[in-house]
Amino acid sequence: MAEQRFRISNLSQIILYKIYAFHIGGDENKPLTLRDIRGLFEQPLSLNLIEASIEWMRRKISADYLKRAGTRENYKFSIAPEGIKFVEMELLRKQSPISYFQQHGEESLAYVAGLESPFMTEEERRSLDDDWRPLELDRSDQAYVEAEQALEEAIKAIEQDNEFAANMPEERAGVVQTLKNGIEWLKAQTPTKRQIRDMLISPLNWIASNFSRTVMAEIAKKAAEKLWALLNTF
Numbered sequence: 711m712a713e714q715r716f717r718i719s720n721l722s723q724i725i726l727y728k729i730y731a732f733h734i735g736g737d738e739n740k741p742l743t744l745r746d747i748r749g750l751f752e753q754p755l756s757l758n759l760i761e762a763s764i765e766w767m768r769r770k771i772s773a774d775y776l777k778r779a780g781t782r783e784n785y786k787f788s789i790a791p792e793g794i795k796f797v798e799m800e801l802l803r804k805q806s807p808i809s810y811f812q813q814h815g816e817e818s819l820a821y822v823a824g825l826e827s828p829f830m831t832e833e834e835r836r837s838l839d840d841d842w843r844p845l846e847l848d849r850s851d852q853a854y855v856e857a858e859q860a861l862e863e864a865i866k867a868i869e870q871d872n873e874f875a876a877n878m879p880e881e882r883a884g885v886v887q888t889l890k891n892g893i894e895w896l897k898a899q900t901p902t903k904r905q906i907r908d909m910l911i912s913p914l915n916w917i918a919s920n921f922s923r924t925v926m927a928e929i930a931k932k933a934a935e936k937l938w939a940l941l942n943t944f
Contacts, residue, residue, distance in 0.1 A: 722767035741786035844900035864933035
C-alpha cells in the first residue's frame with residue numbers, strides 16, 4: 711500500500727482542532743510537544759510533518775492561534791484564545807475541513823487532508839476563482855475517463871436515493887440539475903476549472919457532507935476525488 715501523503719495547508723487545521731479538543735476536554739492547559747501532538751492521532755504521522763504543518767499555519771494563517779514556548783529542539787504548543795475562536799467558527803461552517811473531520815472522525819483524515827482532498831484554502835479558492843481559462847480536455851486520458859465514469863455513477867445514485875427524494879425534494883432537484891448541466895459541459899464543451907468546481911465538485915461535496923455514512927455519500931465523495939485528480943493534471 712502506498713504511503714499516505716498530506717497537504718500541510720489542511721493538515722495544519724486538523725492539528726489545531728486536535729489541540730483544541732485536547733484543551734477543551736481537559737482540566738488544565740498543558741503545553742504539548744510534537745510527540746504529544748502525534749499521540750493525539752490514531753494514524754501515525756511523522757514529527758517533521760507535524761512541525762511543518764504547524765509552521766505553515768503560523769506563517770500563512772496566523773501565528774496567534776497557537777502559543778509556542780521553549781527552544782526549537784523542544785518546542786511546546788498550547789492553543790490560544792484566537793485559536794479557539796477560529797476552530798469554533800470553522801465548526802459552524804459545515805463545508806470546512808475541521809467541521810467535516812469533527813463529524814466523521816479519524817477515518818476521514820485522508821479525505822480531509824490528503825493530497826487530493828477537495829477542501830481548499832482561501833488562497834487555492836482564489837486561484838480557481840481567477841482561472842476561467844477553458845481546459846483542453848483529452849477525453850481518452852485515464853484521469854478524464856475515471857472522472858466521467860465516477861460522475862455518472864454519482865448522478866445515478868443521487869437520482870435513485872429515495873430518502874433524498876422524499877425528505878429534500880427541492881434540494882435534490884437543484885443538485886441533480888446542476889450536476890447534469892456540469893457533466894454536459896464536461897463531455898461536450900471546454901469547461902473551466904471554476905465550472906468544474908462549482909457545477910460538479912461543490913454539489914458532490916454537499917452530498918458527501920449531508921448524507922454521511924450512506925452509499926450515495928461514498929459514491930459522491932469518490933466522484934469529487936476523481937474530478938479533483940483531473941483538475942490536478944492541469
